[in-house]
Amino acid sequence: MKINRIIMMIVGCLALFALPVSAETPLLEELMRKYTFPLIFLSLLGGVLTVGYLYVTGLLPKVIFKSWEWIDERFALHRYISLAKREYYSVVYTLLPATGRTMPQSHTERYNVKAVWYWYPFYSLGGLSFFAYIVLTITGIYLGFYYVPDGEFVEDPETGEMTSGAYQSMELIMTQVTFGYIIRAVHHWSAHFMVASVFLHMMRVYFVGAYRNPREVNWILGSILLMVTIFFGYTGYLLPWDELGFAAGSIGLEMATSIPAMGPLMAQIVFGGTQLTGDTITRMYWLHIFVLPLVGTILIIIHMALVWIQGEAEPH
Secondary structure, three states, X not given: OHHHHHHHHHHHHHHHHXXXXXXXXXXXXXXXXXXXXXXXXXXXXXXXXXXHHHHHHOOHHHHHHHHHHHHHHHHOHHHHHHHHHHHHHHHHHHOXXXXXXXXXXXXXXXXXXXXXXXXXXXXXXXXXXXXXXXXXXXXHHHHHOOOOOOXXXXXXXXXXXXEEHHHHHHHHHHHOOOOXXXXXHHHHHHHHHHHHHHHHHHHHHHHOOOOOOOOHHHHHHHHHHHHHHHXXXXXXXXXXXXXXXXXXXXXXXXXXXXXXXXXXXHHHHHHOOOOOOHHHXXXXXXHHHHHHHHHHHHHHHHHHHHHHHHOOOOOO
């Protein structure tokens, strides 16, 4: 059996390198372009064969048990399912919660903090990031009432300069909308504050070792949230569609198109094409006000729920 498997792997590799490839097109890009669906089918087939092999050899229950044990250790599913069942039956039959605990313990309650230690502000960075997110949501909704995601450049009848509808709507917010200048300034500096606080929060978690067992999953979620935060800032940076925004869009487009195999597809999804056009602002607008808030809010809820379940790491 082992010899047959080795022979099949060698034949597969030889067939892979025997594929016709043009001189200008890399092998990976050629494979992704021509053989996307066969590769997906082979991946699914490999998964089915793996499950079948584990079933035939009798290893499937052991793998499932080990996987459940790993997940339960990090999410405490068994304990919290039991707690939810107990709370449910106690509320249904006695109309009183069994434990009396309705809110998660704060850091001060958990460690019986009597004084403000020098490191304690670093344990507030997660909450400060969430507070900045709330401020950005409120101010962003106000700005969204007046912002127009129009990236087409037209000649300004007063100055004769080429400006976009997005830039004109930003000028309207800054000069004519009530409290528009202040709201945009709060939104602008809250974005800077959130990026800085999320980054420092990740640094604190790393240097105190809070990413270790059983908090690996929450560390991964935090890393994804950091990327979401940075992408929030980037998409918002482009929305005024001024010279700085256009320059940032050009840099981002070049970075996207430089991705092997998937570059043109990523540019099409994120920027609306391989050239900066009016569609770029439309894409950035919907990413900024819909896609990223949806993804970010879901991840924040899961992230905070895991902090409640696992507790904060010991302050060492």
